[in-house]
Amino acid sequence: MTINVRAYAAHSATSDLQPFRFERRAPRADDVVIEILYCGVCHSDLHNVRNDWGGASYPMVPGHEIIGRVVSVGAGVTRFAPGDEVGVGCMVDSCQHCKACEHDHEQYCEHGSTYTYNAVDRRDGQPTYGGYSEKIVVSDKFVLKIPAGLPLAGAAPLLCAGITTWSPLRHWKVGPHSKVAVIGLGGLGHMALKLAAAMGAEVTLLTRSPGKEADAKRLGAHHVVYSTDAAQMAQVAGQFDLIIDTVPYVHDLNPYMPALATDGTLVLLGFLGELAPSLNTAPLVMGRKTVAGSLIGGIAETQEMLDFCGAHGITSDIEVIQIQDINAAYERLLKSDVKYRFVIDMASLQN
């Protein structure tokens, strides 16, 4: 039996989100039915709604930072039970048999992972709808356990902003002897500071905007460097094992390359497109430096990240909003006017 749910949806690239009702699929044997309590607002929600990247399909119910409570489970589900506090992130399925999936890298599934919204379910061909809704029905393999005691609203952004920064920190083996820099202090950047500091790294925020020092240090940065100040950048030459670049628009990587140590990596999380100005390869060759990219993270490492956050009491800094405020929140997001993530209290859907 399908499940009728309330939601907010965009009906075109130019219209506001508005109330919407639709049917969730009848739960399959491996499905978990989740009542959604909170949903984070990711910048990519806005990009998708406005079709900035193309490929938008309407009506679109955004939201992939989902926290909820299990309502019921299919006959084949053993890991979850009604009442469990759970999360759902950017993916709700993948092929499960390619090399990437076998290595728990569902985000790099060779056949394409199934995104939580604006995608098509690989089993029934129906559109996927995200977390700006009452309930969601998700295969148990893509449902995460939320550690006891973690505040639920602040945990929502861990499902995207958290894992997107955690995955490269772990992949490039950040630990107590690492020196990590983070470019940009937004949703991703503030999580990168918290996670890298909790891993024991020496953490530096690289920023173009003054006035962020107090906040950066509160979030875990040991140092703040103004990247437009050549003298300050010269002082960190050769310093960083890893630079986490969260900037979501085209920007010049060249000023950051000298700040990498030999064998250091600058990893792009936020920008998809052509680099401009052109990347100069001399620092790469002369210091075996690398420029890499990274996309969210796999399901197993998402659980690892959540458990780490549970153990260290880490959540996102958030501003809780009502679903009725979502269009105004998008406008504020465009001005980076949020510290550091909007989270929708989904109880407001009943208002």
Place this chain on the structure above:
Amino acid sequence: MTINVRAYAAHSATSDLQPFRFERRAPRADDVVIEILYCGVCHSDLHNVRNDWGGASYPMVPGHEIIGRVVSVGAGVTRFAPGDEVGVGCMVDSCQHCKACEHDHEQYCEHGSTYTYNAVDRRDGQPTYGGYSEKIVVSDKFVLKIPAGLPLAGAAPLLCAGITTWSPLRHWKVGPHSKVAVIGLGGLGHMALKLAAAMGAEVTLLTRSPGKEADAKRLGAHHVVYSTDAAQMAQVAGQFDLIIDTVPYVHDLNPYMPALATDGTLVLLGFLGELAPSLNTAPLVMGRKTVAGSLIGGIAETQEMLDFCGAHGITSDIEVIQIQDINAAYERLLKSDVKYRFVIDMASLQN
């Protein structure tokens, strides 16, 4: 007592190399005096002589693929004795105490390694002169042992072309289960094919020029793919763990990125400068792919490479020339008219 030696030198960026005499330094306690038997001709010799990269100092005696026989050793030298067959590569000194040097990465010395020619000796401030000469005087730490039985002329290019391709193959852990592609079939490319194949990898040559198939396969390639043929490139999508890019001029990396597997690396060895057209970051982010650079290799890994080549009978494919042919050889080098390295028989200096 200084050592008067014959050599060939360039006296300006536009003049031919011609006979030249100069004094090698009086040997220090840690020095090895080497009679030079063979010297390879690297494309960078030509770049340096013609000041293509700036920083040229004349008179310049090029040559950093040096094979010779020990004539005498300083009082503190225990690893070498007169009569030993030895090699000298691109470096003759480094600071020996920075983090890079401590990790046997002298090529990334934080204070700059001392190149074999067109540099300044860090102890006496005198210019360094390279291998187009009768003898060289080098600190024992930068002298390599040539494995018994390796043909000496063919071993000369191992000191630059060999180590430059060996180092990334080892750093990125190429072995029997690796899929490696090599872009370009010149001095570096032909060594990359031989070494990667000997390491047990499945090796593909990516080339823009037809007619290289037979040679590539003789050198170790299992496959040859024409990179300008979109259909052939589509067939290798997602295949390669490592792409060794030996192209020495600006070129478009974007067509190669889809051929990398998830977590794959394209490593630039030959091109220093601004990438054009611009690198698109989408494949990096969507597949955690990386673009890296790599510079020659450290002394310990150069010895490791030579020992490997000794065990596997690997040398460079060469054309032996007389020193009097060097200017004509440079002209042929500009047309890629050599298979695959010129090596100077230094006995010809006596002609």
